[in-house]
Amino acid sequence: EAGVTQSPTHLIKTRGQQATLRCSPISGHTSVYWYQQALGLGLQFLLWYDEGEERNRGNFPPRFSGRQFPNYSSELNVNALELEDSALYLCASSLTGRGSTGELFFGEGSRLTVL
Amino acid sequence: GEDVEQSLFLSVREGDSSVINCTYTDSSSTYLYWYKQEPGAGLQLLTYIFSNMDMKQDQRLTVLLNKKDKHLSLRIADTQTGDSAIYFCAETTGGYNKLIFGAGTRLAVHP
Numbered sequence: 001e002a003g004v005t006q007s008p009t010h011l012i013k014t015r016g017q018q019a020t021l022r023c024s025p026i027s028g029h030t031s032v033y034w035y036q037q038a039l040g041l042g043l044q045f046l047l048w049y050d051e052g053e054e055r056n057r058g059n060f061p062p063r064f065s066g067r068q069f070p071n072y073s074s075e076l077n078v079n080a081l082e083l084e085d086s087a088l089y090l091c092a093s094s095l096t097g098r099g100s101t102g103e104l105f106f107g108e109g110s111r112l113t114v115l
Numbered sequence: 116g117e118d119v120e121q122s123l124f125l126s127v128r129e130g131d132s133s134v135i136n137c138t139y140t141d142s143s144s145t146y147l148y149w150y151k152q153e154p155g156a157g158l159q160l161l162t163y164i165f166s167n168m169d170m171k172q173d174q175r176l177t178v179l180l181n182k183k184d185k186h187l188s189l190r191i192a193d194t195q196t197g198d199s200a201i202y203f204c205a206e207t208t209g210g211y212n213k214l215i216f217g218a219g220t221r222l223a224v225h226p
Contacts, residue, residue, distance in 0.1 A: 042216055045214070045216075090157055103163065
């Protein structure tokens with residue numbers, strides 16, 4: 001069974017541009033999470049989508065946005081890129097509902113570099 | 116507030132035990148987790164503990180939970196070079212499906 005897949009693996013942009021990152025969850029998982037892992041800062045929670053709706057949002061500016069499609073895949077968009085947006089963006093998926101342990105299954109990440 | 120704290124670095128000798136500590140803030144957390152991140156890879160769940168448990172053992176891994184002090188630890192017995200990685204502690208908060216991670220503890224295993 002395929003795990004969480006993310007694309008692209010690497011992305012280089014310049015300041016002010018927009019970046020789009022994509023994630024496909026494990027089959028049967030309806031929840032998708034986005035985390036930012038900047039150097040030395042651990043994982044910062046960005047967004048949580050479930051059943052096509054944004055359920056929760058971390059402490060990030062509105063230029064970080066995303067969506068979840070009917071097939072549960074997800075996109076993360078970062079507008080007006082700034083140098084400090086350079087980071088590894090990790091997507092994770094999970095089952096929801098009673099009996100779920102809340103375990104997140106992570107993809108290998110998309111590394112965004114802003115020059 | 117939501118906060119998970121870990122020490123940033125731990126160095127141990129091969130064959131010794133490693134103990135990685137974590138403190139969390141949300142006393143209503145249902146589950147607490149330990150994830151492992153190897154270089155260039157995503158995170159992988161190592162183990163988790165339900166909040167009504169004090170201890171969980173899984174092969175070389177032992178998780179201890181002190182709910183009163185909101186303290187979680189991960190002990191790795193007979194640490195090997197392959198255990199070198201970053202270890203993240205995480206708590207569920209704001210609903211059991213949202214995980215808040217610590218900054219990660221980098222474990223270095225030397226001969």
